[in-house]
Amino acid sequence: MITAVSHLARLARAAFVLAREGVFAFVDTSRLPLPARAAVRAARLIERPARVTAANRLATALTRLGPSYVKLGQFLATRPDVVGAVLARDLESLQDKMPPFPQDAAVRAVETALAKPLPELFASFGPPVAAASIAQVHRAEVAGEFDRRAMAVKVLRPGIERRFKIDLDAFTFAASRGEMISAEGRRLRLVEVVDTLRRTVALEMDLRFEAAALSEMAENSRDDPDFRVP
Structure with a gap:
């Protein structure tokens, strides 16, 4: 009831x-x-x-x-x-x-999901560049051996x-x-x-499917100099 x-x-x-x-x-x-x-x-x-x-x-x-x-x-x-x-x-x-949700909420979500402090995961983690009903996207970088590699990090909205x-x-x-x-x-x-x-x-909501699709897209376009998938 x-x-x-x-x-x-x-x-x-x-x-x-x-x-x-x-x-x-x-x-x-x-x-x-x-x-x-x-x-x-x-x-x-x-x-x-x-x-x-x-x-x-x-x-x-x-x-x-x-x-x-x-x-x-x-x-x-x-x-x-x-x-x-x-x-x-x-x-x-x-x-x-x-509207985007707060940056600190996104940081907490990433750290909880990956079980590491953000500085150990990314060399930089910027504010959201796009926000939708289910998730928002942040521009980030990971440190390589000689340079940094740009990434797009998608974070589900809290709750x-x-x-x-x-x-x-x-x-x-x-x-x-x-x-x-x-x-x-x-x-x-x-x-x-x-x-x-x-x-x-x-x-x-299962971002693994989207990640798999992006990986496939990146593979299919790897020889195109004018197109890059993060």
């Missing part, structure tokens, strides 16, 4: 943000049951005057809700069968950009695994209820949609 209440609280917060950004203005209520129609009408009462174009309202709301929702939006951009062609096109503009698990569990909760009360939800296989997103995120 506590878990269900927790999911409902998180989903209620998300619904509030979506309502404030005016996202429910684009919901086609003609195929919804009467209680859902009433809920959409109530949600529209609290929407604020649009500060962005209609096409950007959903992207703005998802960005406000955080990394899990940004990933959900990017995933749904590839599923017009679920959200419709118009919303899918709108979501294509959703950018996976987030991001737990954050995604909580949000994805809430998505699964909502999807399962949607399938229970709606034939359309069952047709779209909403739980399967969330499960696919969960697997995708798990792969993105």
